Amino acid sequence: MLSERLKKLTPYVPGEQPQDKKYIKLNTNENPYPPSPRIKSFLSSFEYQKLRLYPDPQALELRKKISTCYNLPVSSVFVGNGSDEVLSFAFFAFFDSLQGDLLFPEFTYSFYPVYCDFYSISYKKIRLNKEFSINIDNFLSQTPSCGIIFPNPNAPTGTYLEADRIQELLHEYQKDRVIIIDEAYIDFGGETAASLLSQHENLLITKTFSKSRSLAGIRLGYALGQEHLIKALFTTKDSFNSYPIDTLAQNICSLAMEDAGYYRNINAKIIGSRDFLSRSLTSLGWVVLPSKANFLFARFPGIPGKELYLTLKDNGILVRYFDIKGIKEFVRITIGTEEEIKLFLIKVKELFSS
Numbered sequence: 001m002l003s004e005r006l007k008k009l010t011p012y013v014p015g016e017q018p019q020d021k022k023y024i025k026l027n028t029n030e031n032p033y034p035p036s037p038r039i040k041s042f043l044s045s046f047e048y049q050k051l052r053l054y055p056d057p058q059a060l061e062l063r064k065k066i067s068t069c070y071n072l073p074v075s076s077v078f079v080g081n082g083s084d085e086v087l088s089f090a091f092f093a094f095f096d097s098l099q100g101d102l103l104f105p106e107f108t109y110s111f112y113p114v115y116c117d118f119y120s121i122s123y124k125k126i127r128l129n130k131e132f133s134i135n136i137d138n139f140l141s142q143t144p145s146c147g148i149i150f151p152n153p154n155a156p157t158g159t160y161l162e163a164d165r166i167q168e169l170l171h172e173y174q175k176d177r178v179i180i181i182d183e184a185y186i187d188f189g190g191e192t193a194a195s196l197l198s199q200h201e202n203l204l205i206t207k208t209f210s211k212s213r214s215l216a217g218i219r220l221g222y223a224l225g226q227e228h229l230i231k232a233l234f235t236t237k238d239s240f241n242s243y244p245i246d247t248l249a250q251n252i253c254s255l256a257m258e259d260a261g262y263y264r265n266i267n268a269k270i271i272g273s274r275d276f277l278s279r280s281l282t283s284l285g286w287v288v289l290p291s292k293a294n295f296l297f298a299r300f301p302g303i304p305g306k307e308l309y310l311t312l313k314d315n316g317i318l319v320r321y322f323d324i325k326g327i328k329e330f331v332r333i334t335i336g337t338e339e340e341i342k343l344f345l346i347k348v349k350e351l352f353s354s
């Protein structure tokens with residue numbers, strides 16, 4: 001009854017969303033603050049009859065709003081049902097094992113190998129530096145390759161690759177292979193590579209409303225790139241599902257795009273809490289990687305990540321730990337509200353001491 005294709009799949013496992021009791025939830029990198037208040041008033045006056053009709057298959061209004069923010073033509077913007085869907089379309093459209101392996105960091109977003117298996121793309125994991133930062137020379141020395149993808153900042157490490165390194169990578173790498181920069185966390189202190197798009201026809205940048213826009217529940221992600229890449233993503237989408245973005249999502253995300261001031265504010269709070277938590281944990285003897293994301297990747301010498309995770313869970317706090325050789329000592333802590341971070345620190349002091 002099951003296809004051979006299906007039998008070979010190993011699906012991605014998202015972070016737990018437990019319903020059994022109330023946790024301080026610092027495990028899935030959601031934004032702890034509510035979405036723009038403009039969305040609340042929109043929803044309370046939304047005419048439900050509008051749901052009778054199909055949504056705009058091109059999501060033109062939303063794409064216009066996004067394109068204006070980045071000073072790009074609307075033909076440079078693609079939207080999808082979460083950036084996970086955008087990424088899956090991009091893997092399908094741009095990466096072909098006949099040209100070599102797809103390259104990504106050894107520790108990175110664990111959906112990448114899942115898409116590779118889904119589309120039969122071979123891949124190679126590229127060594128990070130000792131302090132877990134991305135080393136572009138390790139990417140450039142791999143040949144042949146069919147493309148490159150990495151998050152900036154990287155996940156789950158939080159480390160950030162500076163703009164001049166990215167320029168260097170774009171200059172040195174083959175022009176006929178796509179480089180995807182997954183900027184899911186760029187709004188927490190990084191600088192987007194969007195200004196490089198006009199000079200690089202092989203650059204695709206993906207982004208999401210799930211983290212910095214506090215809209216993980218609406219499922220909206222987007223890609224920025226030159227028109228020929230965006231067209232390829234549309235061809236992929238329209239061979240799969242014409243209407244992945246529903247009417248509510250198109251409206252809500254347009255409003256979120258307009259309310260840049262609100263989001264700058266809440267994200268500045270998150271950045272403040274992150275840096276406070278990083279300093280506090282360090283002074284308690286933790287090792288904390290430098291982060292430009294809305295999470296910290298940290299370890300407490302002498303206690304394995306799994307034990308940190310389980311002890312915290314017993315005490316009503318959820319963080320994420322990865323059972324992967326090389327990062328087993330670490331837990332990933334999402335930055336919550338200022339209140340949650342204070343409570344977290346109190347518990348940590350109580351539970352772990354050197």
Ligand SMILES: *Cc1c(COP(=O)(O)O)cnc(C)c1O
Binds near residue numbers: 081083085207209210
């Ligand atoms: C969260 C995340 C995504 C997925 O975002 P969605 O838009 O919610 O699908 C993509 N890439 C990375 C690195 C992420 O952490």
